[in-house]
């Protein structure tokens with residue numbers, strides 16, 4: 001693995017101290033962090049292989065035998081509910097010749113690899129392998145799908161590819177006071193649709209876009225920025241140790257309605273890549289994952305409040321898709337700018353974009369650790 005020091009000399013980057021100082025002064029990370037393959041590889045090792053990331057809603061793995069597929073950086077994940085009711089986090093890679101065990105969510109008594117048929121218990125232990133009796137010395141015991149850490153945060157199931165990771169509480173403790181109420185309410189919403197977007201940009205460009213709303217009155221003037229107040233007096237952002245919070249009032253509805261009685265938009269992001277949000281009509285949960293140095297994938301699972309005004313819900317589902325398409329269009333174009341290397345780094349507006357500094361500092365600290 002190439003360390004940050006080698007990446008620095010490869011791309012002629014400033015010293016770690018200088019980069020940290022520039023971040024504190026409101027610059028972005030050097031542009032090389034947004035396309036260098038060595039940075040992408042280092043992020044997998046230092047960030048994605050040891051961070052808590054959203055895997056699925058607990059309702060997907062509610063009953064014994066339920067399993068869900070997910071991804072945590074490069075690690076394919078399988079979350080299962082064992083016969084004993086316990087959740088298990090497993091690497092979704094067969095110990096035979098590394099095919100995935102499952103490609104989509106399901107329910108089964110055992111997990112059977114679809115390639116040559118090795119059969120695993122729901123907790124990952126190998127139970128049987130076709131023709132294994134013909135192999136002298138082959139012993140199923142001692143062979144198991146690799147474990148990952150799994151925990152729930154209210155209704156959200158999170159995984160960490162590092163089985164020895166500190167508990168999820170260490171990530172979320174500074175935001176729970178705000179998310180307790182949000183999650184309790186969002187738990188009553190019903191799943192509606194999954195939106196998926198593949199961006200031709202580095203995952204950090206997409207995440208940074210999601211973490212500021214300075215762009216909302218301009219880029220989203222006909223979508224998000226029409227529905228929610230985006231002026232700095234009413235749009236609030238706040239950064240915790242590993243988390244970022246946004247809230248904003250609803251300022252327009254497609255029907256008659258008393259805006260002052262609404263709770264408005266609330267959004268929580270956990271480093272590096274998971275988020276959930278809601279307002280009085282819809283909610284969502286999702287994740288962004290790097291696919292390559294200059295490509296990433298995001299999904300957003302949309303939920304709807306039972307009994308909510310259908311006109312607003314319909315408009316809001318459309319508005320969120322439009323907002324995320326506008327974001328994709330912007331971040332794809334930004335990548336061209338970063339890739340050109342003709343500007344060494346961006347310059348933030350710290351009053352409006354403070355969560356970006358927090359996010360970049362977290363990423364940089366992880367990479368330089």
Ligand code: FES
Nearest residue numbers: 094096097113116
């Ligand atoms: S790769 Fe799974 S059984 Fe062969």
Ligand SMILES: [Fe+2]
Nearest residue numbers: 209220323327
């Ligand atoms: Fe946006």
